[in-house]
Amino acid sequence: MSDEAALLAKISAGEVDALAKFIEARKPQLMAYIHRRLGAALKSKVEAEDIFQESSVEAIRAITPEFPGDKDPFSWLCQIAERKIIDAHRHHFGAQKRDAGRERSLDRRPASGGDGEVGLVNLLVKSMTTPSKAFSRNARELRLQAALSGLRDDQREAIRLKYIEGWASKDIANKLGKTDAAIRVMLTRTLKQLQTVLASQE
Structure with a gap:
């Protein structure tokens, strides 16, 4: 069994550490996906790193021993990131009358992403x-x-x-x-x- 296959097997078993390692290994690809999906207007409000960190933490919280073995973890991470991008867009642009001083970015995570x-x-x-x-x-x-x-x-x-x-x-x-x-x-x-x-x- 290859190292990646072994890692995927551990993720399927719901191992948090395995998922964290997978996220870090695939960070460049996930960041590229996020950059592609963020529009210019939203990029002025939210950093791609913010979306990455928010998505990572949600994935870590959501992983369970029942994680489907045939489910691609990277596609799942992209789906989470897509939801975060949609949420961010709604937050910043869904209610134009909101007091700008009360807006908060998706900034709940450490900066380095390790x-x-x-x-x-x-x-x-x-x-x-x-x-x-x-x-x-x-x-x-x-x-x-x-x-x-x-x-x-x-x-x-x-x-x-x-x-x-x-x-x-x-x-x-x-x-x-x-x-x-x-x-x-x-x-x-x-x-x-x-x-x-x-x-x-x-």
């Missing part, structure tokens, strides 16, 4: 939205929860707003009284910090 970060975001969502009782969490979630508690208040709030509430970095910056650039740097560094904590305890 499979490790996709997995971390998935774990963050679970850790920050499920009950806090220990028996409801696995070991990695508990370690992540401990790492989150060690963050500064502004770091924890930025992580919550971005990955749980889905705020754009510019909106987080306004709320926390920082620049958009500062928030982006904070989010990137905080994710790396959390990744390091988890990796050191594997």
